Amino acid sequence: MSDQKDLVYLCCVTEGKLWLPDRNLPLIPRMQLTHWVGESFVIGHCDGYEIRYAFSSKSAAMREDFDSLRSLLHLPPELFNLAGRAIQLDNMRLTQRYCCACGGENVFDASHPAMVCNNCQAVHYPRVSPCVIVAVKKDGQILLAHHPRHKNGMYTVIAGFVEAGETLEQCVAREVKEETGIDVCNIRYFDSQPWAFPSNLMMGFIADYAGGELDPDYEELTDAQWFEIDDLPLVAPKGTIARRLIEACQV
DSSP states (O other), X not given: OOXXXXXXXXXXXXXXXXXXXXXXXXXXXXXXXXXXXXXXXEXXXXXXXXXXXXXXXXXXXXXXXXXXXXXXXTSOHHHHHHHHHHHHHHHHHHHOOBOTTTOOBEEEETTTTEEEETTTOOEEOOOOEEEEEEEXXXXXXXXXXXXXXXXXXXXXXXXXXXXXXXXXXXXXXXXXXXXXXXXXXXXXXXXXXXXXXXXXXXXXXXXXXXXXXXXXXXXTOSEEEEEETTSOOSBOOTTSHHHHHHHHHHO
16 A cells, blocks of 8 residues: 555646546556656655655546646645645746746746746746735625626625735725726735735635615626625625635624
8 A cells, every 4th residue: 555655746837738537636656657648847745655746647537637726726726726736836937938038048947946048047926916805894784796707607705916015904805996986995914825826825804894875886896795694695705715705794
């Protein structure tokens, strides 16, 4: 019987998707790594197992069974985040191919991990985009919005990217105001989640309604409403920080 040292989680990434036979992250014998992939790199550990990232496959059987990271939301957060790290490293490898200092060609260096210029040896780390995501509360209600990209009718909380020179709290207030027309107060930090779609860091907040009438920005949203906290529509799936924020408001 194999022990933990003989088995590794393999994160083989192609075009932003992971190889997920049986819709799960494969835990394979270490001795089979060279059969499935070319070079692979250790990017972390979880429950005593190595997590390895690879970007080239050798087996014809790996031409199928690739799926989005979202299909792994059922995994424990630590393992989900490490699978997300593989997605982010692959995005770095594809989008940071050339040195912004001298124009030389960059190569992946797992020791950082980063891209390193062959010409001037400059080190280029993964670009991570900071985002805020916020649940707004008002008298037993929660503000939820529907986005055009959610074809299944799912509602979720408000989110957006942090701008240069902006605090996280300023970003929360601005995004809520821009997307829904209302003002918020008592903004407090909740939790965070790496979100590799393709390379974001979601920082969660809870805020209280301070004033204003709902006036959704229909260039960003298809709808925004106040919902009773015990009578919600279809919301973000478990495993997401959006769902945790919604559930925190139900307590």
